[in-house]
Amino acid sequence: MHAPSRRGLLSLAAALATPLASPRPAAARPAMAQGGEPAWPDRSLRIIVPVAPGGSLDILGRSVARALTGPLGQPVVVENHTGAGSNIAFELTARAKPDGLTILVGSDPLTINPSLYAKIGFDPVRDFAPIAELVRAPQVLVVKNGLEAGDLAGYRRLAQEMAGGTTLASQGNGSIGHLGGIMLGQALGFTTTHVPYRGGGPAVVDLVAGHIDSLLVTLPAAIEHIREGRIRALAVTGLSRSPALPAVPTVAESGFPGFEVVTWQGLLAPAGTPEPILERLHAETRAAMARPEVGDNLRAQGFELAAGSRADFAALVQAEAARWPAIVRASGARVD
Numbered sequence: 001m002h003a004p005s006r007r008g009l010l011s012l013a014a015a016l017a018t019p020l021a022s023p024r025p026a027a028a029r030p031a032m033a034q035g036g037e038p039a040w041p042d043r044s045l046r047i048i049v050p051v052a053p054g055g056s057l058d059i060l061g062r063s064v065a066r067a068l069t070g071p072l073g074q075p076v077v078v079e080n081h082t083g084a085g086s087n088i089a090f091e092l093t094a095r096a097k098p099d100g101l102t103i104l105v106g107s108d109p110l111t112i113n114p115s116l117y118a119k120i121g122f123d124p125v126r127d128f129a130p131i132a133e134l135v136r137a138p139q140v141l142v143v144k145n146g147l148e149a150g151d152l153a154g155y156r157r158l159a160q161e162m163a164g165g166t167t168l169a170s171q172g173n174g175s176i177g178h179l180g181g182i183m184l185g186q187a188l189g190f191t192t193t194h195v196p197y198r199g200g201g202p203a204v205v206d207l208v209a210g211h212i213d214s215l216l217v218t219l220p221a222a223i224e225h226i227r228e229g230r231i232r233a234l235a236v237t238g239l240s241r242s243p244a245l246p247a248v249p250t251v252a253e254s255g256f257p258g259f260e261v262v263t264w265q266g267l268l269a270p271a272g273t274p275e276p277i278l279e280r281l282h283a284e285t286r287a288a289m290a291r292p293e294v295g296d297n298l299r300a301q302g303f304e305l306a307a308g309s310r311a312d313f314a315a316l317v318q319a320e321a322a323r324w325p326a327i328v329r330a331s332g333a334r335v336d
Contacts, residue, residue, distance in 0.1 A: 040100060040277055044075040047267075048104045050089030052082050054201020055171060056220040059301060060134060060265055061105040067288035068281075082198040085113055085174040085335060087120065094127040098270040100277035103131065107265045108176045111320035115328040116174040116335045124321045129273045130313040132285045133266035135303035138238035139180050140248070142222050142231045143214045144207055152188075152235045152254040155214070159190035168192035169207065169215040171200045174335045177216040180237060180261040182331040184216065187256050207231050218263050219244065219302035237261040244302040264306070264320070266313055282310050 045068070049061040058080065065076040081089040086109040096102035110124045122128075141152070149155035159166045168185075170177030173196045185191055195212050197203035200221030207215045207222075208230045215222070219236065223244060226233045233248045239260050241250055251259040267285060269278060288294055295305055 040280070041072055041074045043101065044077060045072065045101045045103060047076060047078050048089050048093050048102065049078055049080045050082065050086035050105070050107075050109070051080065051171060051199030052197075052201050053080055053199075054204070054221065055199040056137065056218040056263075056301075056303075057105050057107060057265060058199070058201065059220055060298075060303070063294070063298065064105070064134070064267065064285065064288070067291075067294060068284055071284045071287070085109060085116070085172050087113055087117065087122075090124075091121040093268070093270055094122040096270045098129075098272035098274075100269060100273050100281065102270060103281070104128070104268045105265065106268045108263050108320065108324075109172075109174060110268075111317060112176065112179065112324045112328065113174055114321070115325040116333060125318055127271050128268040128317070129271050129278055130310055130317055131267040131269055131278055131281045132310065133264055133306040133308055133313040133316060134285070134289065135265050135298060136306055137219045137263055137265070137303050138236040138242055138250075139177055139216050139261050139263065140219045140222055140226070140236050140242075140245070140302075141184070141214065141216050141234045141251075142204075142207060142226060143234060144210045144212065144231060145229075146210065147213055147232075149234065152249070152251065155234055156188045156190055159185075159188075159192055164191045164193055166190075166192045167195050167213045169195040169197055169203045169212045169217075171203060171217060171221075172196045172198055174333065176261060176263050177218070179327065179331055179333055181216045182333055183261065183327075184237075184251065184259070186331070187251075187259055204231070223302040242302060243304075244300065264316060266306070268317075278310065 047061050047065050049058050051057045061078050065078050069076045081092055090110055093102055093104040114120050143149055149158050168181050170181055200217040203215050203217060204222050204225060206212050208225055225231045235251045235254055236242050236248055237251055239252055
């Protein structure tokens with residue numbers, strides 16, 4: 001079975017394996033040690049990914065792990081902790097020792113889930129220290145080959161005719177794909193049957209196999225299958241077309257102005273992680289993302305590179321945490 005985005009991931013990994021042309025001398029890096037203590041990091045780091053292998057977060061997490069391994073001088077390994085709409089990974093990170101050795105690849109569910117779940121074991125603002133926003137990406141509505149819908153209008157007609165008989169999958173209950181699907185149905189006036197997966201990767205695999213009719217998923221998780229014709233893209237949910245798929249229209253330009261659902265993805269550490277470590281991680285991550293071979297490959301995957309300081313990212317997390325409760329209430333979505 002073909003793993004989603006494997007070809008793009010392999011090319012990205014190869015690019016990241018290329019050493020920096022002019023590595024900084026060790027003396028130029030921020031000193032972590034004081035009073036004769038071992039310099040940080042003195043052992044391997046782990047990057048927590050809250051979805052199954054193959055999804056856009058997994059692609060990004062493995063890219064970042066590869067990019068940081070050389071500059072930090074220690075192995076950086078990826079751990080996939082799926083389940084409970086990403087809450088397992090979020091709670092694991094929030095409770096981890098704040099020593100800079102546990103890093104989360106976080107995204108919008110971090111700020112959405114407190115409004116969706118009756119019981120939550122973390123606070124998205126209080127329990128995390130933002131390191132760097134890395135990328136943003138729209139969702140993409142993709143359908144299986146053979147589905148009688150050539151564009152968004154055709155999909156709408158089909159979904160209305162089938163009155164809930166069309167399956168629309170997402171990365172999981174409470175994910176941005178789930179909420180985006182509800183918002184899309186409300187805006188376009190149709191209903192579908194939601195099929196949740198544990199990550200975008202497995203959902204794309206089942207769409208390619210024809211087990212589900214359609215999927216709203218973060219673009220990088222599906223882009224290689226779209227390009228190779230195994231599934232079809234009908235619309236993206238940004239306000240402007242994605243440079244990675246310039247022929248695919250937006251929902252907004254398809255007759256529904258103002259419709260926008262865009263995901264953010266970035267690195268966070270447990271609250272209480274020392275400032276020098278957070279600054280070191282921010283600097284090393286920004287340096288890696290600035291390398292043309294890294295940035296170009298991420299853009300080719302459908303990501304849009306983000307910029308900004310740690311404070312900018314912290315402000316985004318706070319704004320998103322304040323934004324989603326009203327949207328969740330209006331959608332009627334709830335996960336127990």
